[in-house]
Amino acid sequence: xxxxxxxAEVQIRDVKEAVKGLGQRLHAADVSSESDIxxxxxxxxxxxxxxxxxxxDPVFALYRGQIIALAAxxxxxxxxxxxxxxxxxxxxxxxxxxxxxxxQAAIYVSRILKGQKPADLPVxxxxxxxxxxxxxxxxxxxxxxxxxxxxxxxxxxx
Numbered sequence: 001x002x003x004x005x006x007x008a009e010v011q012i013r014d015v016k017e018a019v020k021g022l023g024q025r026l027h028a029a030d031v032s033s034e035s036d037i038x039x040x041x042x043x044x045x046x047x048x049x050x051x052x053x054x055x056x057d058p059v060f061a062l063y064r065g066q067i068i069a070l071a072a073x074x075x076x077x078x079x080x081x082x083x084x085x086x087x088x089x090x091x092x093x094x095x096x097x098x099x100x101x102x103x104q105a106a107i108y109v110s111r112i113l114k115g116q117k118p119a120d121l122p123v124x125x126x127x128x129x130x131x132x133x134x135x136x137x138x139x140x141x142x143x144x145x146x147x148x149x150x151x152x153x154x155x156x157x158x
Contacts, residue, residue, distance in 0.1 A: 001055040003030045011055050024050075034063050037070065045074040052078040054085070056095075064088065077141055083132040086157055091137045096126030130154040 001008050012028060019026045027047045029040035044052065052071060054060050060067060061084075068089045071078040080086070081095035104124055112118055134157040138145050150156055 001028060001030065002032045002057040002059050004032045005055070005057040005059070007056055015053060032059060034066070037063055037066055041070040041074050041076075044076060049076060052076050054078055054080045056081045064090070072137070072140060075141055077143060083130055083155070086132040086134045086137075086155075089134065089137055091134055091141065091143075093130070093132045095129060097128040097130050100128040101126055132157065 001012055016026055027044060027049050029044055031037055031040050054067065060080075064080075064085055065088065067078070068085065071091070072089065077091050080090050080093040082098055083093050083095075084098070086093045108118075108121060111121060131153045132155045133145055133150065133153045135145065135150075136158060
């Protein structure tokens, strides 16, 4: 996670809660710049983590190629928040559809241009979430993805 990011506190709290519920241990790695990424992966690999959850932060999107390459090199399965990571080699993503969110934003712009006041428009939250699995990456990591999970995926990249 990026400790300087605006969502860091909420994300780490949620991940800690999920990990506790699964009876697992959490190894957090702070990354706020490109130079932190190699060190974070070295530490995670040395700790023999079983999987990696990448936080939601622009720094991770900016360096996604480096992150995906290091996850592959260190053989660490990683899950991301948007499908774009899987499209360039990430293992799995689950999160709000950026395409759907941009569509909603365009509808808002249209309503404003037609004269509606922004303050009168309702606050919307994402309603479409996507699960994307990259089977090529799973195979490279030596993972077998359960058929039940593949059946639930919105997209399987082969």
